[in-house]
Amino acid sequence: MAEKEKLTIAVLSGDLERALAAFMLATTGASMGMEVSMFFTFWGLNIIKKNEGGIKSKGLMRKMLNLMNRGGSKRLKLSRLNMFGLGTWMMKRLMKDINMPSIDEFIIMAHQMGVKLVACTTTCGVMGLLPEKDTFRSEVDSLTGAAYFLGEARQSKVTLFI
């Protein structure tokens, strides 16, 4: 059997529009028969953080950072024109209008299509997150470091840094 072409996407940004672009490309790639993996790091970890649940990190500073930066797919904002939520709310309305999935739906869809979702362990530390499976949604496949990402990228036909 021929090997599948690989698509590897690093997601550093937690902006709504960049998260959307990443998932549009990941699901499109999967539907084109590519083997897709997404590697979430820094603000990108917000996208795959659990939406509910308290803050379990250790130490005051980590707790504070978590409070300032709640994260979760439902709290993502546009990088521009957020205007205290108005721009983000308008874009979400327009997404519904054209039947574009929400980030939440995109995560579930990508997972079901076999897209691998991976959290960067190294940057969990500086984002005040415990590098444990329990920090993230159930769709997240594994937690690993930069060497894993580069290993995947070396074998990929297309690598994107978003």
Add this chain to the structure above:
Amino acid sequence: MAEKEKLTIAVLSGDLERALAAFMLATTGASMGMEVSMFFTFWGLNIIKKNEGGIKSKGLMRKMLNLMNRGGSKRLKLSRLNMFGLGTWMMKRLMKDINMPSIDEFIIMAHQMGVKLVACTTTCGVMGLLPEKDTFRSEVDSLTGAAYFLGEARQSKVTLFI
């Protein structure tokens, strides 16, 4: 005849400096004999939107979003140090000083060098834009979706996400 090596650039950002970087690389690639295509999505659509002309989108929300986010190559701003236009104005002055083309000139130049300019149809919807040729400058070659971008990227020697 040997096939040309391909360079594919996705432009999600509408920041002045990222638009400049994208066009510098696209025109340099073309002058090096590469086959270049640029795929504009989200804020990147602002770069290739017409500078003049009224707002023709349907529905109140799209009209409002268009008003808030006029777009057009002449309205791009720096992501940092914009300082109510001062930083952007200063950079534009320095661009002239070193004979760097403006974005407007870069678009025309890229088009003349055979760089393909493509608008993402899917994200037109969430940006409040009508996915029609008439929304964009005459240099734009076509409107298409994420599958087209990935198809190009798979055949490319270099793919950049800006």
Add this chain to the structure above:
Amino acid sequence: MAEKEKLTIAVLSGDLERALAAFMLATTGASMGMEVSMFFTFWGLNIIKKNEGGIKSKGLMRKMLNLMNRGGSKRLKLSRLNMFGLGTWMMKRLMKDINMPSIDEFIIMAHQMGVKLVACTTTCGVMGLLPEKDTFRSEVDSLTGAAYFLGEARQSKVTLFI
């Protein structure tokens, strides 16, 4: 002897988290036996600018731009949650906590591991910087243009735009 696989990273951003990601990947790549080069452009030039020393650019506007945009590895800020320095300070504390190198240490480490650090001459002009070796830290290997970056990227297994 087999040729080494190449990793080429363009760094346009001067945000602390993107600079960290770039150096984590560059040093990881080098430790995996890849031949790594980093190409700094626009705000990315701030990362490799000297931390000390006066402003030597010519002309009032360049001097002003330099004053507004001091640069240097020690002045990088987070793109979000900077909160007048609080968020950036907290992340730097957490970096120490988990023994992550500072940007300063990363630059020295990358240089010692053979990572090539290259400054983009073309964008020096629009950032108000003199395109001379003396503008940058001693670890910077050379100053060159976009054609050099694309030439490297064409030969690379992995190219990232950060």
